[in-house]
Amino acid sequence: xxxxxxxxxxxxxxxxxxxxxxxxVLRIMASNEEQIALLRALGEQxxxxxxxxxxxxxxxxxSDLRVPFxxxxxxxxxxxxxxxxxxxxxxxxxxxxxxxxxxxxxxxxTERSTSTFDFASYHTIDEIYDWMDTLVxxxxxxxxxxQIGQSYENRSLYVLKLSTGGSNRSAIWLDTGIxxxxxxxxxxxxxxxxxxAEEYGQDPSxxxxxxxxxxxxxxxxxxxxxxxxxxxxxxxRKTRSINAGSHCIGVDPNRNWEAGFGGAGxxxxxxxxxxxxxxxxxxPEVRAIVDFVTxxxxxxxxxxxxxxxxxxxxxYGYTNTPVPDHEELHEIAExxxxxxxxxxxxxxxxxxxxxxxxxxxxxxxxxxxxxxIKYSFTFELRDTGRYGFLLPASQIIPTAQETWxxxxxxxxxxxxxxx
Amino acid sequence: ELPPSHHAATRAAALAACYxxxxxxxxxxxxxxxxxxxxxxxxxxxxxxxxxxxLVLEDVVDKDSTVNCTAEVxxxxxxxxxxxxxxxxxxxxxxxTDEADNMFYNRxxxxxxxxxxxxxPDNHGNISPEMEPIRLLAWVASGYVIWQNSTENTxxxxxxxxxxxxxxxxxxxxxxxxxxxxHEMVSQEIIPWQMTVLWHPQHGVQVTRESRQxxx
Numbered sequence: 001x002x003x004x005x006x007x008x009x010x011x012x013x014x015x016x017x018x019x020x021x022x023x024x025v026l027r028i029m030a031s032n033e034e035q036i037a038l039l040r041a042l043g044e045q046x047x048x049x050x051x052x053x054x055x056x057x058x059x060x061x062x063s064d065l066r067v068p069f070x071x072x073x074x075x076x077x078x079x080x081x082x083x084x085x086x087x088x089x090x091x092x093x094x095x096x097x098x099x100x101x102x103x104x105x106x107x108x109x110t111e112r113s114t115s116t117f118d119f120a121s122y123h124t125i126d127e128i129y130d131w132m133d134t135l136v137x138x139x140x141x142x143x144x145x146x147q148i149g150q151s152y153e154n155r156s157l158y159v160l161k162l163s164t165g166g167s168n169r170s171a172i173w174l175d176t177g178i179x180x181x182x183x184x185x186x187x188x189x190x191x192x193x194x195x196x197a198e199e200y201g202q203d204p205s206x207x208x209x210x211x212x213x214x215x216x217x218x219x220x221x222x223x224x225x226x227x228x229x230x231x232x233x234x235x236x237r238k239t240r241s242i243n244a245g246s247h248c249i250g251v252d253p254n255r256n257w258e259a260g261f262g263g264a265g266x267x268x269x270x271x272x273x274x275x276x277x278x279x280x281x282x283x284p285e286v287r288a289i290v291d292f293v294t295x296x297x298x299x300x301x302x303x304x305x306x307x308x309x310x311x312x313x314x315x316y317g318y319t320n321t322p323v324p325d326h327e328e329l330h331e332i333a334e335x336x337x338x339x340x341x342x343x344x345x346x347x348x349x350x351x352x353x354x355x356x357x358x359x360x361x362x363x364x365x366x367x368x369x370x371x372x373i374k375y376s377f378t379f380e381l382r383d384t385g386r387y388g389f390l391l392p393a394s395q396i397i398p399t400a401q402e403t404w405x406x407x408x409x410x411x412x413x414x415x416x417x418x419x
Numbered sequence: 420e421l422p423p424s425h426h427a428a429t430r431a432a433a434l435a436a437c438y439x440x441x442x443x444x445x446x447x448x449x450x451x452x453x454x455x456x457x458x459x460x461x462x463x464x465x466x467x468x469x470x471x472x473x474l475v476l477e478d479v480v481d482k483d484s485t486v487n488c489t490a491e492v493x494x495x496x497x498x499x500x501x502x503x504x505x506x507x508x509x510x511x512x513x514x515x516t517d518e519a520d521n522m523f524y525n526r527x528x529x530x531x532x533x534x535x536x537x538x539x540p541d542n543h544g545n546i547s548p549e550m551e552p553i554r555l556l557a558w559v560a561s562g563y564v565i566w567q568n569s570t571e572n573t574x575x576x577x578x579x580x581x582x583x584x585x586x587x588x589x590x591x592x593x594x595x596x597x598x599x600x601x602h603e604m605v606s607q608e609i610i611p612w613q614m615t616v617l618w619h620p621q622h623g624v625q626v627t628r629e630s631r632q633x634x635x
Binding site for chain 2: 121122229234235237252267271272273274309347349350351355356357358384385386387388389390391392393395
């Protein structure tokens, strides 16, 4: 029986999504040879499209017949008028198939998630890339994976797209891990992607957001750097590109954007942690996002996540001049920070990059803001220096949970204030 | 007047907290900046910039244990080789840490071989309980290094202890040779720094030698 169901679902999967809506499976008890002959003849009537899951063999032995919805009336009338007793074994075949598919996916997910991906620990790039595929498999129709380019060392740059359909809907972008040593950010990115996928259909706010907008999440924005933090230097920040004429490697991907590029607040020296690079967008990791954002053309909120310092920042970093939308961004930041600290009392400061941390030129959100993406924010997650970049894994989930509340404020605000 | 979130205030506050931590700290008592309540900057012609701060400090081990203090930080004009002047006043009493300090002191004194350790915390942020006081001692001592090397354009944090080696002594002091990594926030540099630390429960923490190392 189970085999037949699986076969049916495979057929359905191969042909189309909803093949068996309203179809029923009848258990028929033929009491004599005459009734057996009648049933066999029923099976031959091509216009009825019935098929026997268990063929009529001999009287007293049940036979199982799948009857497509349009033929139900005719078949039942035939059985009744000939005194052939039957019962309805499966009320709606499609419903049963759907439930089974869900159960299978759930157990696959449980197996995979409990034995493979632990959100409460730090992972390698391969582990995160593998997990991304399982997230896509677990949420078909909601989560897909895009490749937006390749890193300097030819690693794939993947972005998860969370979407319920539409065509080029307005969208929200999140990225984590652009500075590879900020391990809490990639970990938070993974947790957040999973959270959004789970909350769709459950949380009214997330559901409303995804019913109207798409969310793009680049969890490992600097894969070369990230691999290097695992293999060689835990404190590596930049990309791993070779700098002509220097033995020093890498460009600061948060100084490489075309916004005040090369000005005060970045370094001209390839050996520096804030080296801006030979020219704007020289880094393929940065170029990939620039191209994506430009081609998409409909991103309304852009959130770039860093650590540490517990800050929520908005543009500008390259100049002390406030952005035109300064008051609105300040208010959003205040609300977001209030939501964040409501969970564990973690306190954040907020303000423009320039006034709150330092002058920084060529930064991501300065560029996105100047492209017209009004709601551009940078987070600096936990902590304030006790562990700094080496935040213990026990703080991953609390950090992700509290940050989630702030992200929801920003996303909901973006949904409520279209422009 | 400076908003507490302004980087000028937070940098001066971090510096003051480090200095205070060094002057009052021990393996049992480690203080860190929790919040800036208020900040004010005064530009004094011919002298430099003076910051007036109200701070809240927390005990690194017991975050709920906090203490208020006021601090004044003077960054001298011109010669960047002079450490800033820091003065502070702590409201109330700091808790007594003799028991924790003595326990650590006796533990180290009774070791057969000189203590050696590395990567505290490790790359995943883990610190074993036995190494915690070694880390707290480094935190306190790094307060001195940070104070000595800070300007208005720097904000240092202790990022990691790469290596620590106990140095045998004939007197009652404990001596540790540390190689630490300092994270400088404005330049984002990770700077290796050597520091030689002397400590005795009754005599406080002393840094007898410190030198910036070359980045690899």
